[in-house]
Amino acid sequence: MTSSHAAATPTPVLETATRARAAAAILAxxxxxxxxxxxxxxxxxxxxxTAEIVTANAEDIAKARAAGTSETVIDRLTLTPERVRAIASDVRDVVALPDPVGEVVRGSTLPNGIDLRQIRVPLGVVGIIYEARPNVTVDAAALCLKSGNAVLLRGSSSAYASNTALVAVLRDAVAGAGLPADAVQLVPGESRDSVRELMRARGLVDVLIPRGGASLIKTVVEESIVPVIETGTGNCHVYVDAQADLDTAVEILVNSKAQRPSVCNAAETLLVHRDIADAFLPRALDALAEAGVTVHGDEQVLKAAEGGKVTAVPATDEDWAAEYLSxxxxxxxxxxxxxxxxxxxxWTSGHTEAIVTTSQAAARRFTQLVDSTTVAVNASTRFTDGGQFGFGAEIGISTQKLHARGPMGLPELTSTKYIVTGDGHVR
Amino acid sequence: MTSSHAAATPTPVLETATRARAAAAILAxxxxxxxxxxxxxxxxxxxxxTAEIVTANAEDIAKARAAGTSETVIDRLTLTPERVRAIASDVRDVVALPDPVGEVVRGSTLPNGIDLRQIRVPLGVVGIIYEARPNVTVDAAALCLKSGNAVLLRGSSSAYASNTALVAVLRDAVAGAGLPADAVQLVPGESRDSVRELMRARGLVDVLIPRGGASLIKTVVEESIVPVIETGTGNCHVYVDAQADLDTAVEILVNSKAQRPSVCNAAETLLVHRDIADAFLPRALDALAEAGVTVHGDEQVLKAAEGGKVTAVPATDEDWAAEYLSxxxxxxxxxxxxxxxxxxxxWTSGHTEAIVTTSQAAARRFTQLVDSTTVAVNASTRFTDGGQFGFGAEIGISTQKLHARGPMGLPELTSTKYIVTGDGHVR
Known part of the structure; x- marks a missing residue:
């Protein structure tokens, strides 16, 4: 299958992918x-x-400052010696995780005596397209390596110096351990063209995982002919049922919304059953106000907000669709x-929806009818996370239905193959 | 996510998909x-x-005859009362299979006391694009229904009358049983445009499964923005190792190639270790000649064929790439x-490769290094099949790495979701 691609004009991106493919065959x-x-x-x-990495990072930060980048983004971009140590520690956590490759997923002896085994194998070459955080460079490389995959890293151009330094360190270490350095590569080029080339490299790249804003993900999903795993857009809902403990409901709502609003598993919409609205809304709106949250409400919510402490504005269809991240x-x-x-x-992006209820029947119906990666019953939406789920690590949160759905750990970075063993069996 | 699509001009295909989506929510x-x-x-x-179905089928056959269609294709298209009974019997076999939906794939209690369950759920709306055989219409509908999915059937225009009659029977039966008839729909229109519309219906259709010739599959894989499961192209190899039992090798070779050459798990290439070539090739070529097989050989194979019974011609790169199906x-x-x-x-399409060997080391190395859906050791390539694997049914054989690889049974027609149950848990 690769032959047609090998014949194409070998651009730097395709050459990188070809080297990754060769490395993947050695890793598997x-x-x-x-x-x-x-x-x-x-x-x-x-x-x-560390010094080398922090120096390269300083270059990116200086550029970002000169370009007037916000302090929030600069903070995400920043690598300090402490942060580099934390990243190294995360890599050691991956060492401790079990290797998914070779796991027998199912196996049986068929009626004719053939032994059938379905075993986990690496996907091959995994392309990650991501935004500013340079820690993703190391995380993604470590998870791909552990699962026997070669990785192509396409980070933000604003982190190019940091990523270049990090990947140099990774490649030297990999080669020093006797593995092919090309198992870890930065995709050359800072322009959007390199993303476009990756998306056309079917047969060389086995999967692309875009991590980042909704527009990046939409572009990759719609334009890529390489298979894609869609990640991370989260318009998460908290629904407070007619029968609900009010304290629990307020606590879950505030935690879901405000514990860390910038992440995909933060809540973006509150829905309240009318039978509990009068009792719940005043307390909920006060608690949201205290947490510094602005409410985009329907008519009944706006009415409940009148005279209260909360800032409330009318909700439009854009609000029901919004992933505020704020x-x-x-x-x-x-x-x-x-x-x-x-x-x-x-309206959902299919990430996480929570119900707060004391009714077993309501909990059961909600979990049956809601079709999202995760349905939380009397728990915060913030638990949808590979670390929280006990996977030990996470390459992203898939919001699609094929291959992987929800937080993706090491097994989600594998495919399977069947081994059929006979002693001369024919049909 | 469906909202943007609902706003688009509602063509007959999109209307069909929208109805399927509503039916899927009821089925799930x-x-x-x-x-x-x-x-x-x-x-x-x-x-x-049956009479109604056979009458409609006669219409398709008459058209096909008038168009000079080959008898092989007409045979595939033909429905007799016996064949309809066999199709009904296959549906009863699906009744006997376990329901994949609701299966707990993994589950644990997290350290904080939250109960985590990953359960199988239907994919939603499954689109099947296929060629002449009208039995696929019923098979695919039965498997999708059993797994809780709505199905959009886009068969060959040459089977349009047959498929229309079959789908009418299916829909009446489904509605009679109290389920939404729109769980089973024929995609309207006989032209290629309806396929194109299906491929753009992201958000309405959850997955497209093209079944048929390589060019159909290539088109769908490259043009669809709906996720695709690539199926069925099989350039399968039989490798006869330096240490191999010659009788076993001949039997597996002939079975893999000639037991049913028109299917995707038939062998298309023979590779022979040079140390066994002199002993094996004369016997292998004789056996292939007896089975009526023409050999496209490299220099050494052509030399071994000289003076023998087999028809042998020189192999080119096209031959190494070919899925002959003949x-x-x-x-x-x-x-x-x-x-x-x-x-x-x-050269492989990644379907099935077999090794014939008496060496445990060779078997182990071959299964480790070959990256195809199925690796057979001392067994025919013809075993790669859902029925043979004991899955009870098969919607196709995936040759891709994401989601499903190899024969796809009912579990492969599902996704999963996580249920997080707490009692007021927050982070």
Whole structure:
């Protein structure tokens, strides 16, 4: 299948992908010990070469400052010696995780005596397209390496110097451990063209995982002929049912919205059953006000907000659709649980929806009818996370239905193959 | 996510997909008993209305004859009362299969006391694009229904009358069993435009599964923005190792190639280790000649064929790449197992490769290095099949790495979602 691509004009991106493919073939059959040695070497090298990394990072930061970048973004971009140590420590955590490759997913002896085994194998070449955070460079490389995949890293151009320094350290460590350095590569070029080339490299790249803003993800999903795993857009809902403990409901709402509003599992919409609205809304709006949240409400919510402390403005369709990632929340009153489900089905990005209820029947119906990666019952939307789920690591949160859905750990970076063993069996 | 699509001009194809989406929401939470009732009703209705189906089929056959269609294709298109009974019987087999929906894939109690469950859920709306065989219409509908999915059927225009009659029977039976008739729909229109519209219906259609020729699959894979599961192209290899039982090798070779050459798991290339070539090739070529197979050989194979009974012609790169689906095989001699693997990696479609060997080390290395859906050791390539694997049914054979790889049964027609249950848990 690669032959047609090998014949194409070898651009720097395609050459990189071709080298990744060759490295992937070497990585695939490696035992865990070989991969763990390389990961340990990476952690050690990150600590040994921290100065080099921080110096390169300073270059990116200076550029970002000159371009008037916001302090929030600059903070995400910044690498300090402490942060580099934390990144190295995360790599050591990946060493401790089990190797998914070789796991027998199912197996049986068929009626004719053939032994059938379905085993996990690496995907091959994984392309990650991501935004400013340079820690993703190391995280993604470590997870791909552990799962036997070669990785092509396409970070933000604003982190190019940092990523270049980090990848140099990673490659040296990998090669020093006797593995192919091309298992970890930065995609050359800072322009959008390199993303476009990656998206056309079907047969060389096995999957692209875009991590970042909705527009990046939309572009990749619509334009790529390489298979894509869509990640991370989260228009998450909290629904407070007719029967709900008010304290619990307020606590889950505020935690879901305000504990860390900039992430994809933060809540963006509150739906309240009309039977509990009068009792719940005043307390909820006060608590949101205290947390510094602006409410985009429907008529009933605006009425409840009158004279209270909360800042409330009218909600439009844009609000029901919005992934604010800020101290804002859309809020509305619904006539029934089924109406809440219908609202969610219409507007959700399919990430996480929570119900707060004391009714077993309501919890059961909500979890059956809501079709999102995660349905939380009497728990914050903020738990949808590979670390929280006990996966030990996370390459992203898939919001699509094919291949992987929800937080993706190491097994989600594998495919499977069947081994059919006979002794001369024919049909 | 569907909102943007709902706003687009509602063409007949999009209207069909929108109705399928509504039906899918009703199907998803249904228990097995409701789905099995509908399947039993389908089987009964197929038998009760056989005459109607066969009459419609006669129309398609008359058209195909008038167009000078080959008898092989007409045979595939033909429905007799016996064949309709067999199709009904296949539907009853699906009734007997376990329901994948609701299966707990993993589950644990997290350290904080939250109960985490990952459960299988339907994909939603599944689009199947396929060629002449009208039995696929019923098979695909039955498998989708059993797995809680709505199905959009886009068969060949040459089977339009047959498919229209079959789908009418299916819909009546489904509605009679109290399920939404729109769970099973024929995509309107006989032109290629309807395929194009399906491929753009992201947000309405969850997955497209093209079944058929390589060019159809390539078009869908490259042009669809709906996620695709690539199926069925099989350039399968048989490799005869330096140490191999010659009788076993001949039997597996002939079975893999000639037992049913028109299917995707038939062998298309023979590779022979040079150390066994002199002993094996004369016997292999004789056996292939007896089975009526033409050999497209490299220099050494052509030399071995001289003066023998087999028809042998020189192999070109087209032959190494070919999925003949006929009584033809490409054949070459390799210097080592690793060279066989390199040849396979270069030319395979990634479906099934077999090794014939008495060496445990060779078997182990071959299964580790070959990256295809199925690796057979001392067994025919013909075993790669959902029925043979004991899955009870098959919607196709995926040759891609994401989501499903190899024969796809009912679990492969599902996604998963996580249920997070707490009692007021926050972060």
């Amino acid at each position: 059959p490696l035992p865990r010990s070989a991969k763990d040695s390389a990961l340990r070497a990476i952690a050690d090298a990150l600590e040994a070469r 101290y804002d929340i859309a809020a509305g009153v619904v006539d029934s649980l089924d109406d809440a489900v219908a609202h969610i089905r219409r | 939470p249904l228990p097995r008993s409701a789905k099995d009732s509908a399947l039993r009703a389908i089987a009964d209705a197929l038998e009760a209305r 009584y033809d095989i490409a054949a070459g001699v390799v210097d080592s197992l690793d060279d066989a693997v390199a040849h396979i990696r270069r």
